[in-house]
Amino acid sequence: MQFGWSAPFIPILQGPDSPVKITDEDIDWLESIYMIGGLAGLPLTIYMVDRIGRQKTVLFASSSSFTAWILIGVANHVNYLYIARFLTGLAADVAFVAGPMYVAEIADQKIRGFLAGVIFLMMLAGFLILYGVAPYVPFYACSIIGGIIVGIQLVGVPFMPDSPYYLLTKGKHEKAKKHLQWLRGREDVDKELEAIAIAVERQKSERGRPQDLFISKSNRKAVIVMTVLNTAQHFSGMAVILMNLHSILIAAGSVTISSNVAGILFSAIMLLAATVSVFGIDHIGRRILLAVSSFLTGFALLAVAIFFTLQKRGLVGPESAWIPIVAILVYAAVFKCGLGIIPIVMTAELFPTKVKAMGMALADLIFLLTGLASIQLYQNLVRIYGLDVPFYIFAAFTLITAVFSIVYVPETKGKTLEEIQYILKGEQPPAAKKEGTYVTDDVVESPQ
Template identity: 50%
Template sequence: MEDKTVHLAPSCPIGGIRWNTLWSKMRNSCTNDLGVLQSISTRLVTMQSSSDRSDHSGLFSGTLTQLLAAVSGTLFAISDGMSYGWTAPIIPYLISESSHIKTTKQEAEWLETLIMVGSFFSLPLTIYLVDKIGRRRSMLAAAVISLLCWIIIALAGRMLYIFIARFLFGTASNMAFVAAPMYVAEIADHKIRGFLSSIIYLMMLVGFVIVYSVAPFSPFYTVPVIGVVILLIDFSTFYYMPETPYYLVYKNQIKEAKQSLQFLRPGKDIDDELNDIIQAVARQKTEQGRLSDLLTVKSNRKATIIMLVLNGGQHMCAISVVLMNLHLILKEGDSIYMPPEYVAIVFSVVMLVSSQLASLQVDRFGRKILLVVSTLVSGFCLLVLAIYFSLKDSGYDVRLVSWIPMAAVMIYAAGFKVGLGIVPIVITAEIFSARVKAAGMTIADAWYVVGSIISLQIYQWLSNAYGLEAPFYLFAVCSFLITLFTIFCIPETKGKTLEEIQMMLKGESDELAAIRSRQKYSTFVNEIGC
């Protein structure tokens, strides 16, 4: 068969151009393009390998100064946990004959209540301070107030002085628990913001462990002395940390904001991030900073609803009831395997360990999945307690399974702290815009206090009227309802900047997608060296 393939001779002229010249140019061009493509491919492989290595090496590369600022700034929470847990082991001593301060049962009840009263009535002061003097100075002021409170308690010879100290503890706690989450959220790189925001809860749980372990077995003044030492360390270390760049930009202190970023992002080019912060704050300042904007502005309204459900939901999942009635629950369940003093220690340690595990995973798995797991586990444990007490009150012999209440509260401690004990404070610090963040965080803290009081009142009323199982059935149902709310109503904020979260709450999905696309393109171009 005849070969009909057309062969163009390299020397064949086409339109005045010799084919060998054109062929040479095309071949060289393709070779150059192939080299570029190979270079890009090699760099992409390198980028992927680096990404894989970074995933395995952890989330904390280049974030040491952020970690130092967060840890030093939240040391006060150890003292705060000690002050909250102090009444449980110390009230039996105060109402005993051996007490150096004669105390009635009514006065003992006021010791538990005054810290919440102080927290509630300090709301206007907190709103004013966090925006007027800043997050950092508000945290330092709270540390000083708490320091004075421990000194008053250590030297107190009358119950009146302890009452004053407990009220001031509530004031300091409100200031600190509003300012600290704002501070941490505004200094943190988005890849570890969840972990750093959860440190405050870890510190508070350390305080519970200390007070439960020390107070029942040592002199009255021992816990106050420990509190003073911790707060001195807190003040002396955090004093040298910078204010947040967001707050400094909000106050038009651009130079100071850049210096803050340089400290928090050592060795990195911070110009782009500074510009992003300036644009984000400018955009958020267009909203009027009125209290009513928490309801009238779409993104703030969504944030407020999420905050109310999560902060109130923590207590409707029975955490305050369990913490303040642990001894009674175990006693009513005929749990004779471990004395209440030791159960309290184990309970607090379980909470601490599970919180630590959750803090390491909140930026890996995200906020929503931890909340879903936590609410399901908490609801299941509360349901088990309710069924156990129902059987017991119905006359069934439960002696062979009298270990169930103790096991249920231990699993509950772990399950609650995995999500409900960590995530609400992380999300609340992320979802409010800069203009209303102080008001939003303060209301969140106030609602947390109110939720605690409401849940305790519900528990007392239902248990007295219908038996101990009744409130636990209700709390179990609330836990499962919060699971549904989490799945359908709470956005995932993992890995997003504060500005991206605001856009997501506003429903600006197109703008958010464009920003993410530009960020990925910019990173790609920088990495391949174009």
């Protein structure tokens, strides 16, 4: 809800009945400060996920988000909104690292992709709530809804089991066993727990320095994959469209469908597409979904760019405004089928445990920096050249990503975390799972 907050609320804040008076400069900052808050949260993320655990880190993020909703609800000056946007950027940064890490460590590999994808389904449900409610209710109403949702999380998370991996790193063997039994729904978890314990002990002796992200061949490839995919998410227009959807559709000049209705359709289609993707991710595979999604997303963005070029030259009128609306709705469907969901799933899969916090923090840093860069690029190019130029850039980058996905991205479907490390090294993985034996984590050096 906070990620897409500016899309419906900026037009409201610009209106004559705005509860908070804002300027054009405020609009730019209200979008950018969300990403700046995320950047400020990176040191906290690196420290907290390994120091206090994944579960408690999520709880901290929920508290920050709850505070932000209160500030938005009572805001009578733009400074309240600035502080709230900063806090929610920080909260999202922490949650989108700790959440996927937690899920990857508690899940069986057969459903790991599905469970990690559920995080994004909740995000898309937030967009749908926001776009469907915000234009039709008082300014403070969405804060009440957001506060209730986060309040439920604050009450529920303390009762969740913690990651057995994290508990074993802290020497809490009995607690790790108890939590693993709860997660697996059975008493007999000794073999799996022993495999996790061996992996944890091995990793304690291995180096976990920042430079190890680049020294190791497997880590280096993981960094390259995540750099390109996280950059591609934003340079396919994700943050720009989610934060400026209503303004873009108003600029298209549609008289057949309002920007508010189109926003509801956009978020509903994204949620439906992501749901289909989540159920198919462990069957179809990450790489093929990523490549197909990137190709189709690029063509949808290209259609939007061409329309605004023709509009700028006076070659199309309001009767053709359905073209960018349809293209953006197609974008919602094809983007969330792969490019909009696969990177967050793969981030938690590619890095070995000893450098996972640093690797995911680096991926998140790239995600935030490129998000901020895409927003600034869009805002400046629109003022100078019009809406078409940034969409041409987004289309080109997305099509390049499709080729990269086919050529370079490894397939992690159905692979254990250990097998994935062998694949990243370019080596043949050993049997992932033998009768009565669990191989549940990664290695830094191969047996050779």
